[in-house]
Amino acid sequence: DIQMTQSPSSLSAFVGDRVTVICRASQSISGFLNWYQHKPGKAPTLLIYGASNLRSGVPSRFSGSGSETNFTLSISSLQPDDFATYFCQQSHSAPFDFGPGTKVDFK
Amino acid sequence: QVQLVQSGAEVAKPGASMRVSCKASGYIFTDYSIHWLRQAPGQRPEWMGWINAANGFTKFSQKFHGRVTITRDTSATTAYMELSSLRSEDTAIYYCARVFSSTYVFDYWGQGTLVTVSS
Numbered sequence: 001d002i003q004m005t006q007s008p009s010s011l012s013a014f015v016g017d018r019v020t021v022i023c024r025a026s027q028s029i030s031g032f033l034n035w036y037q038h039k040p041g042k043a044p045t046l047l048i049y050g051a052s053n054l055r056s057g058v059p060s061r062f063s064g065s066g067s068e069t070n071f072t073l074s075i076s077s078l079q080p081d082d083f084a085t086y087f088c089q090q091s092h093s094a095p096f097d098f099g100p101g102t103k104v105d106f107k
Numbered sequence: 108q109v110q111l112v113q114s115g116a117e118v119a120k121p122g123a124s125m126r127v128s129c130k131a132s133g134y135i136f137t138d139y140s141i142h143w144l145r146q147a148p149g150q151r152p153e154w155m156g157w158i159n160a161a162n163g164f165t166k167f168s169q170k171f172h173g174r175v176t177i178t179r180d181t182s183a184t185t186a187y188m189e190l191s192s193l194r195s196e197d198t199a200i201y202y203c204a205r206v207f208s209s210t211y212v213f214d215y216w217g218q219g220t221l222v223t224v225s226s
């Protein structure tokens with residue numbers, strides 16, 4: 001299995017802040033990295049696929065970058081609706097491992 | 108609009124089996140595969156397996172091999188996941204998710220089904 005790590009595990013921020021979440025893979029996954037937003041009691045939703053492709057309908061304040069083993073999710077100006085947990089997921093090979101998540105909450 | 112609607116919460120005893128359904132609508136069912144994942148309390152999501160909705164081909168995570176069965180009914184546009192020999196560690200929210208072709212990107216998810224394994 002490919003080990004996925006994320007940092008930080010949690011962060012506190014103000015509305016309007018720029019937020020960055022890092023995801024690392026234990027081996028090269030090329031650009032096969034996706035980001036999901038997960039709110040309590042709801043199903044996860046896809047934000048970014050293929051490391052940097054914004055899913056249709058997702059606000060442009062979200063962006064993704066990276067390749068091989070190092071990836072970043074950025075939120076340019078945090079909005080109240082963005083307080084959630086963010087997971088990365090590798091789609092390179094089974095079992096399509098997820099990172100442990102980064103919880104973003106109010107400062 | 109694309110929707111995946113799952114069956115309701117279940118309580119099962121250790122050693123028993125459980126089955127969760129996932130009713131798809133809003134798209135051509137056989138154009139996508141359905142994957143099953145689960146998330147135990149405080150844990151990351153975990154992939155269990157998938158079914159090709161067109162031909163019924165299945166593949167499973169080694170972790171669940173032999174305990175999980177995934178089927179589909181194309182006329183009902185519904186996929187099913189059955190997990191047997193349940194143990195307390197199987198307590199989790201189970202999700203179905205849609206994937207296009209072999210991208211392994213989960214673009215739509217069901218609402219989740221809480222399965223509690225308890226004697």
